[in-house]
Amino acid sequence: MEPDSGKPGPGGWDGEAFGALYRRYERPLLRFLFRATGRAELAADLAAETFAQALASIETFDPSRGRLDQWLFGIARNVLGTSYRQGRVESAARERLGLPPLILDDHAGEVIARLAQDGPATLALEDLPDPQRQAIDAHIVQGRAYAEIAGELECSEALIRQRVSRGLRTLRARLAGQP
DSSP: OOTTTOSOOTTSOOHHHHHHHHHHHHHHHHHHHHHHHSOHHHHHHHHHHHHHHHHHTGGGOOGGGOOHHHHHHHHHHHHHHHHHHHTSOOOHHHHHTTOOOOOOOHHHHHHHHHHTTOOHHHHHHHTSOHHHHHHHIIIIISOOOHHHHHHHHTSOHHHHHHHHHHHHHHHHHHHTTOO
16 A cells, blocks of 8 residues: 555555654654644654554545545644643553553754754655656665665666656755745
8 A cells, every 4th residue: 555545555554654644744743743843752742643543543534524644634633632642642542452651862852852853855855756756866875776665676777767766856846946
């Protein structure tokens, strides 16, 4: 399942599909929650509860009512609002799923705080479709060869070049203020 498609893969949601959802939205969700709270540990707790609630209710997601990211961030806004009203972070979904309490060390807190400081290029990169973002990350950020990436993804080198090219073109346009 492509995490941005908003549609479960064949047979519905599975651990791999939810894992892709988590990997795609963990950073943007932490950034959103850190900006809302100003506290890394609180943002991490709220993100954990958001993903737990999403996991517990993933079968109720209806793509005809909105995109997957809208659904997930709607859950996050509800978790944040409940936290403000109750004066604490709700953990009912995590407890129902049997997830352990979240323990955040100093390094993890610093990483979350840095997420909120990412510049426009990082934010624009995260908004790209997954195939383009992954190709740019592999080739530009990690410095890997097109052939290596293509072999890993079992596709043509030309397709990887196309994804990088299109993604960079989109990034340039977004950073220049064009739609």
